[in-house]
Amino acid sequence: MPLPAAVELIGEKWAFLIVRGAFNELHHFEEFQAGLGIARNILSDRLAKLVAGGILQRTPDPSDRRKVIYSLAPKGEALMPVVLALRQWGEEWGGRPADIMLVNRSTGSPVRKICVQSEDGKVLNRHDDLVWVSRAHAESVNKGRAA
Known part of the structure; x- marks a missing residue:
């Protein structure tokens, strides 16, 4: 099952905050520690798990060979919608909006709120709009529509 595996890897508070x-744009151990206020042993453990899980990659720092740079691997970059959705949910249900917001780097325009959409772009915002079905069933329904 995809959800339990994902929760196992990133569902813990510190892993998610890392x-x-x-x-x-935190890259060094010391930056993560200072920025998150996390104990060194916990940070070391979580960084190792995220690297082993393919979320972060670890490379030597060319400016200081004693340091390591942690950066998002493609698997970690794919978590952007998850991180953004949780942040937006927290702003709506957990308190006031944060003083900073995510914008498009090239235009400066705010990022649209994450939502669930059908393939045709229709927003599906109620639980009643959705149902779990087998992949085979969904694919056969879509083939029938395309014909």
């Missing part, structure tokens, strides 16, 4: 820190 991923968020990587999105916010």
Whole structure:
């Protein structure tokens, strides 16, 4: 099952905050520790798990060979919608919006709120709009529509 495996890898508070820190351009152990206020042993453990899980990659720092640079691997970059959706949910249900917001780097325009959409772009915002079906069933229904 995909969800339990994902939760096992990134569902813990510190792991998720480390991923968020990587999105916010934290790269060195000391930056993660200072930015998150996390104990060294916990940080070391979580970084190792995220590297082993393919979320972060670890490379030597060319400016200081004693240091390591942690950066998002493609598997970690694919978590952007998850991180953003949780942040947006927290702003709506957990308190006031944060003082900073995510914008498009090239235009400066705010990022649209994450939503669930059908293949045709229709927003599906109620639980009643959705149902789990087998992949084979969904593919056969879509083939029938295409014909």
